[in-house]
Amino acid sequence: MRCFWDDRQRGHAPLTEFFNGNLHPAAEHPGRVDAILAALRTTEAPSDAGIEPILRVHDSGYVDFLHSAFTEWRSAGRDGDALPYTFPVVERRPLALDRIDAKLGQYSFDTATPIGEGTWAAAYWSAQTAIGALDAVLGGEANAFAFTRPPGHHAGSDYLGGYSYLNHAAICAEAALGSGRTKVAILDVDYHHGNGTQDIFAGREDVVFASIHADPSTDYPFFWGHADESRGNLLNLPLPRGTDWTDYAPALTRALDWIERHEPDLIVVCYGADTHEADPISFFRLKTSDYEPMARRVASLGVPTLILMEGGYAVDALGANVSAFLSGF
Numbered sequence: 006m007r008c009f010w011d012d013r014q015r016g017h018a019p020l021t022e023f024f025n026g027n028l029h030p031a032a033e034h035p036g037r038v039d040a041i042l043a044a045l046r047t048t049e050a051p052s053d054a055g056i057e058p059i060l061r062v063h064d065s066g067y068v069d070f071l072h073s074a075f076t077e078w079r080s081a082g083r084d085g086d087a088l089p090y091t092f093p094v095v096e097r098r099p100l101a102l103d104r105i106d107a108k109l110g111q112y113s114f115d116t117a118t119p120i121g122e123g124t125w126a127a128a129y130w131s132a133q134t135a136i137g138a139l140d141a142v143l144g145g146e147a148n149a150f151a152f153t154r155p156p157g158h159h160a161g162s163d164y165l166g167g168y169s170y171l172n173h174a175a176i177c178a179e180a181a182l183g184s185g186r187t188k189v190a191i192l193d194v195d196y197h198h199g200n201g202t203q204d205i206f207a208g209r210e211d212v213v214f215a216s217i218h219a220d221p222s223t224d225y226p227f228f229w230g231h232a233d234e235s236r237g238n239l240l241n242l243p244l245p246r247g248t249d250w251t252d253y254a255p256a257l258t259r260a261l262d263w264i265e266r267h268e269p270d271l272i273v274v275c276y277g278a279d280t281h282e283a284d285p286i287s288f289f290r291l292k293t294s295d296y297e298p299m300a301r302r303v304a305s306l307g308v309p310t311l312i313l314m315e316g317g318y319a320v321d322a323l324g325a326n327v328s329a330f331l332s333g334f
């Protein structure tokens with residue numbers, strides 16, 4: 006399988022994230038990179054498709070903010086990475102505030118997604134990596150893998166969060182539709198609900214979104230991903246902490262049957278290895294040997310498939326988990 010990666014994606018190197026009342030070492034750190042690259046052997050660098058495919062999904066004010074936030078943070082005399090601390094709660098009136106702290110709050114939904122010096126470039130090249138793999142699939146490959154990092158599925162059209170800045174699945178779905186595909190299915194198997202993707206595509210006829218994830222009554226991102234949000238083009242299948250393959254497999258069958266009924270001409274898989282039993286921030290109990298059958302079931306639909314990397318923080322198991330998943334294709 007052709008695999009895509011750009012070394013500029015390394016430049017995002019957050020040190021800390023804030024949750025449960027404390028700063029913690031960042032889970033989404035560059036140590037993940039070597040673990041996955043070692044498992045991939047060879048990767049191709051993408052060409053530069055420019056900002057246009059990003060702006061088909063993301064608000065231009067948000068993109069400008071991502072681009073300049075770290076410089077503004079430094080100009081405000083701050084050390085370390087930029088993090089928000091004040092948020093406009095739902096229904097606040099829109100304000101065009103200029104202060105960096107106000108903008109960080111406006112465009113973020115959590116305090117775990119810092120912006121550092123290399124964040125914009127890494128997010129930009131992560132998106133290009135996704136588009137490079139998409140182009141391989143649109144060009145006739147049965148499947149391709151983009152090692153997107155930082156990840157993307159928590160980012161909405163005008164917000165960041167969950168270690169995500171640009172929503173690669175959404176960018177690729179829109180690009181595929183712009184290139185003549187007529188229906189795109191996104192299957193999200195990261196441990197966490199893909200809230201950004203759901204927000205971007207809710208109500209659409211040409212994109213369907215199915216997600217299997219930890220129940221948001223116990224797990225991040227809490228405010229999205231509940232079963233009763235399933236309607237029309239959205240299917241949410243929350244599962245309890247402790248879920249193993251025996252309980253996961255029937256949910257996968259439901260998601261794939263639902264996707265098949267929509268007759269997509271492209272599937273985008275958001276793969277997170279944070280469903281693994283050793284993941285330090287997650288609570289499912291999948292094993293490395295479960296990922297190959299998981300992927301084989303997706304492949305059995307016989308639809309061209311783009312695979313994107315989302316989470317997965319058990320660095321020692323990460324390479325084996327990614328290889329196992331890709332081997333199922």
Ligand code: SP5
Binds near residue numbers: 024195197225287316
């Ligand atoms: C792409 C992705 O997987 N993003 C996940 C973002 C989750 N960030 C929230 C961190 C809160 C973790 N709480 C876990 C408690 C562990 N004892």
Ligand code: ZN
Binds near residue numbers: 316
């Ligand atoms: Zn996750």
